Amino acid sequence: MTPDEALARFLDARVAHLATADGRAVPHIVPITFAVDATRIVTAVDAKPKRDGHLRRLNNIAANPAVSLLVDEYDEAWSRLWWARADGVVSILDGGPDRIRALELLRARYPQYETVAIDGPVIAVDVTRWSGWIAGGR
Amino acid sequence: MTPDEALARFLDARVAHLATADGRAVPHIVPITFAVDATRIVTAVDAKPKRDGHLRRLNNIAANPAVSLLVDEYDEAWSRLWWARADGVVSILDGGPDRIRALELLRARYPQYETVAIDGPVIAVDVTRWSGWIAGGR
Numbered sequence: 090m091t092p093d094e095a096l097a098r099f100l101d102a103r104v105a106h107l108a109t110a111d112g113r114a115v116p117h118i119v120p121i122t123f124a125v126d127a128t129r130i131v132t133a134v135d136a137k138p139k140r141d142g143h144l145r146r147l148n149n150i151a152a153n154p155a156v157s158l159l160v161d162e163y164d165e166a167w168s169r170l171w172w173a174r175a176d177g178v179v180s181i182l183d184g185g186p187d188r189i190r191a192l193e194l195l196r197a198r199y200p201q202y203e204t205v206a207i208d209g210p211v212i213a214v215d216v217t218r219w220s221g222w223i224a225g226g227r
Numbered sequence: 228m229t230p231d232e233a234l235a236r237f238l239d240a241r242v243a244h245l246a247t248a249d250g251r252a253v254p255h256i257v258p259i260t261f262a263v264d265a266t267r268i269v270t271a272v273d274a275k276p277k278r279d280g281h282l283r284r285l286n287n288i289a290a291n292p293a294v295s296l297l298v299d300e301y302d303e304a305w306s307r308l309w310w311a312r313a314d315g316v317v318s319i320l321d322g323g324p325d326r327i328r329a330l331e332l333l334r335a336r337y338p339q340y341e342t343v344a345i346d347g348p349v350i351a352v353d354v355t356r357w358s359g360w361i362a363g364g365r
Contacts, residue, residue, distance in 0.1 A: 104301035108246035108254035115293040116246035116254050120301065120310050155253040163242035163258065167339050172258050201305050 090173060090221030098173035098221060099125050102160035107132065109149035109156050109179075117145055123158070124194035128216050130158060130175055131182075131191035133202075134209035147181070147210065154179045156214055173221035175214065182211040228311060228359030236311035236359060237263050240298035245270065247287035247294050247317075255283055261296070262332035266354050268296060268313055269320075269329035271340075272347035285319070285348065292317045294352055311359035313352065320349040 090098075099105070105123050110116045123132040134147065150156070156179050161172035182188035191211045196202045228236075237243070243261050248254045261270040272285070288294070294317050299310035320326035329349045334340045 103303070104299075106244045106246075106256055106297060106299075108244075108248075108256040108295070110246075110248035110252045110254045112252065113293075114248040114250065114252035114291045115314075116248045116295045117314075118244055118246040118256065118295045118297040118312065120297065120299045120308075153252045155251075157246070157254045157256045159244060159256040159258065161242075161244075161258045165241070165339070167343065170258075174256065176253075176255075201303070205305065 090171070090223050092219035095173035095175070095219035095221035096125070098160055098171070099123075099130070099158075099175060099219075102173075104160070105130075105132075106159045107146070107156060108158070109146055110153055111145075111149045112152035117149055119146055121158075122195065122199055124191070124198045126190070126194055130177070130214040130216060131194060132212050132214075133192065133195055133207040134212065146212075150179045150181065150212065158214060168224050171221065171223040173219070175216045176218045176220075177214040177216040180213050180215070182213050187213065228309070228361050230357035233311035233313070233357035233359035234263070236298055236309070237261075237268070237296075237313060237357075240311075242298070243268070243270075244297045245284070245294060246296070247284055248291055249283075249287045250290035255287055257284055259296075260333065260337055262329070262336045264328070264332055268315070268352040268354060269332060270350050270352075271330065271333055271345040272350065284350075288317045288319065288350065296352060306362050309359065309361040311357070313354045314356045314358075315352040315354040318351050318353070320351050325351065
């Protein structure tokens with residue numbers, strides 16, 4: 090899968106998986122909603138912290154900004170399997186126009202945010218590599 | 228979600244996401260098929276290596292055995308969201324009865340392996356923590 094195709098898969102997907110790792114290289118993984126802004130992927134932390142998951146994600150990012158994001162779809166017909174990955178470096182948007190833009194993109198993409206507050210920080214991943222795999226080659 | 232409920236979600240799921248990290252704590256993430264054997268999750272590396280993904284996963288594990296696995300389902304009704312996670316430590320089964328048992332479990336779970344060879348190593352994750360989250364609390 091070419092980098093452009095991987096990006097296109099992210100544009101189509103509704104959920105991604107975010108892997109972070111702490112300073113001791115212990116990985117952590119959570120599903121996230123997200124929006125793509127050119128070479129950046131943004132995702133929000135809901136107002137209501139989910140026990141353990143959200144805090145750990147933010148602690149890991151503070152210790153180590155390298156992250157990996159994946160979108161994929163499982164199919165019992167393995168000839169239809171694919172995945173796309175975005176590797177990058179995180180920054181936390183806790184204010185300013187970048188955060189406002191990220192929230193606009195997230196709200197435009199997910200009508201659910203009309204009733205779910207986004208008070209927490211926004212995580213922005215500057216993607217350094219788009220890659221992917223599709224069954225049957227390419 | 229209790230540890231037992233998290234385990235039950237893994238038993239039901241057809242695909243999981245595996246996060247590893249290399250020695251420099253750079254995370255990596257791939258979707259995997261898997262089987263659960265008591266407190267162990269096993270997954271195979273297909274005969275045909277997928278460019279980059281499979282090798283990197285094995286290199287990461289060799290450098291750093293800490294891994295995290297996630298199962299989840301996205302739903303546009305966010306009140307139905309959930310995820311379950313298994314954190315643990317990996318070993319590579321490259322022969323012996325443990326590998327044979329793992330392959331039996333994988334073949335029993337996925338009829339697709341009748342036509343997909345498993346010649347590569349089997350990865351076993353000894354789970355040290357089952358956890359999870361379900362919308363609406365618990």
